Amino acid sequence: MKIGALAAPKTYSAEPIPSGVLPEIERLLATGDLFRYTAEADAAVSLLERDFAEHMGTRYALAVSSCSAALFLSLKALDLPRGARVLIPAFTFAAVPSAVVHADCVPVLVEVKDNYRIDLEDFSKKLVDADAVMISHMRGHTSDMDHILREADIAGIPVIEDAAHSLGTLWSGRKIGTLGKIGCFSFQSYKLVNGGEGGMLITDDPEIAARAVIMSGAYEENWKKHPGFQNSFCNWQNRLPLYNLRMQNLSAVVIRAQLPEIERRVRDGRRNHDYVAKILNDSGYFSVPDALPQEERAPDSIQFNFVGAWSDEAARQFQSIAKENRVSVQVFGLSQGNARAYWNWQFLDDLPELPQTRNMLMRACDVRLPAQLSTEELDYIAENLIQAASLTRTKK
Incomplete structure (x- = not known):
């Protein structure tokens, strides 16, 4: 497509x-x-x-x-x-x-x-x-x-x-x-x-x-x-x-x-997640972490990490290219003021140094995948993400 x-x-x-x-x-x-x-x-x-x-x-x-x-x-x-x-x-x-x-x-x-x-x-x-x-x-x-x-x-x-x-x-x-x-x-x-x-x-x-x-x-x-x-x-x-x-x-x-509607939405959301996860994992650009053996997930979004070494500049460029193609993706640690990046919780005293979490957030990506999306829409999202990664790596 x-x-x-x-x-x-x-x-x-x-x-x-x-x-x-x-x-x-x-x-x-x-x-x-x-x-x-x-x-x-x-x-x-x-x-x-x-x-x-x-x-x-x-x-x-x-x-x-x-x-x-x-x-x-x-x-x-x-x-x-x-x-x-x-x-x-x-x-x-x-x-x-x-x-x-x-x-x-x-x-x-x-x-x-x-x-x-x-x-x-x-x-x-x-x-x-x-x-x-x-x-x-x-x-x-x-x-x-x-x-x-x-x-x-x-x-x-x-x-x-x-x-x-x-x-x-x-x-x-x-x-x-x-x-x-x-x-x-x-x-x-x-x-x-x-x-x-x-x-x-x-x-x-x-x-x-x-x-x-x-x-x-x-x-x-x-x-x-x-x-x-x-x-x-x-x-x-x-x-x-x-x-x-x-x-x-x-x-x-x-x-x-x-x-x-809960059971149907869970089923559809898991199907959407797993469909996109396979495409992203096969691309060579991204890695979607597996569920734990005990876990049967009910996702309405997908998170994935970059494969290989990506600079902050490259990660931001990927985010920007995807946005130009009308796919909303955020890199948690690089999205301005993101409320999920712990260093932005400035209402806390003595924020700790958490290098493992910081490194993860600087390269972890987030895309919503609501249950009602069609296969064609899932393809649109996955292909645009791969294209954005390809263009970013080409410009590197």
């Missing part, structure tokens, strides 16, 4: 919201019934929580305003002391260390290897002085959870899973987000389920769930509208601060309508 034979794929577009939600949206607009606690029972947010918990196979689910809110509430619900040290991967989105800071804790950055997963030796070394672990499955790449959970369990340290990019991913047949003490998910527009914004916290621990519910904004006795653990609520009412991080009903209706 000739490059330019069809319009450039819209990799930042989303699938239409299922039309079946329109009557409920119209009802909400007509009644103004947007607040999750107005109804005595079966509010849209409550139904979403029920269905999401059932989908994930967990006891409790709490819908909130964002995944960042879920991460923050997770740390607060664990009742960590002020200044607690929380291990996070050095390759994640800036919202993750931000949530740690908001919770009055200290982020401790762990080195990440060129397969985008944490360095287990550095993890084990830093775990000695940690109070909690927050593992970001960044861009859907799962670090070795067997090792992480085993080491954390021996140390008696809770694990929070930031599964913002991993809804639908399996680890040895278990759903990512259910492996640790708490799992957190995102419904921001670029995620598998699109609510514009929104997040979810899941756990099997009634005390953690109760604390998170109250702090999310279940003021007075609104906690009674969360079934299943009233005794725990009674222990915490009026004893915890309210952060008002609730989800509202309109978002819940939009999100809930997409839950039946």
Whole structure:
């Protein structure tokens, strides 16, 4: 296929919201019934929580305003002391260390290897002085959870899973987000389920769930509208601060309508990723890291590294040529102000030197591959990336 034979794929577009939600949206607009606690029972947010918990196979689910809110509430619900040290991967989105800071804790950055997963030796070394672990499955790449959970369990340290990019991913047949003490998910527009914004916290621990519910904004006795653990609520009412991080009903209706689409989107996203990965790996210009043996991925994007020695200038030129051909690719460490490059987290004190992570980010590339793309659109993306690399290397 000739490059330019069809319009450039819209990799930042989303699938239409299922039309079946329109009557409920119209009802909400007509009644103004947007607040999750107005109804005595079966509010849209409550139904979403029920269905999401059932989908994930967990006891409790709490819908909130964002995944960042879920991460923050997770740390607060664990009742960590002020200044607690929380291990996070050095390759994640800036919202993750931000949530740690908001919770009055200290982020401790762990080195990440060129397969985008944490360095287990550095993890084990830093775990000695940690109070909690927050593992970001960044861009859907799962670090070795067997090792992480085993080491954390021996140390008696809770694990929070930031599964913002991993809804639908399996680890040895278990759903990512259910492996640790708490799992957190995102419904921001670029995620598998699109609510514009929104997040979810899941756990099997009634005390953690109760604390998170109250702090999310279940003021007075609104906690009674969360079934299943009233005794725990009674222990915490009026004893915890309210952060008002609730989800509202309109978002819940939009999100809930997409839950039946998860399996299909996961299947299509994996197909797209693996199709493009083979083309890129065969090109000789790029290397796409393999999944770990225990990992069944649910990708909506693809990450790859340059093969051979590439200068910063060459990597930038590749990025620019691809953009001219209307393929949006970013080299994490070379994209101005990128929120995934840890040295840009200047709100942190004493940013560490992390040479392994820095080297990876300076040559790791990122392209969105939403599930709805056709084979022709995937070919367009892959061929333009290869052409951009070829032109760059020719000019070298």
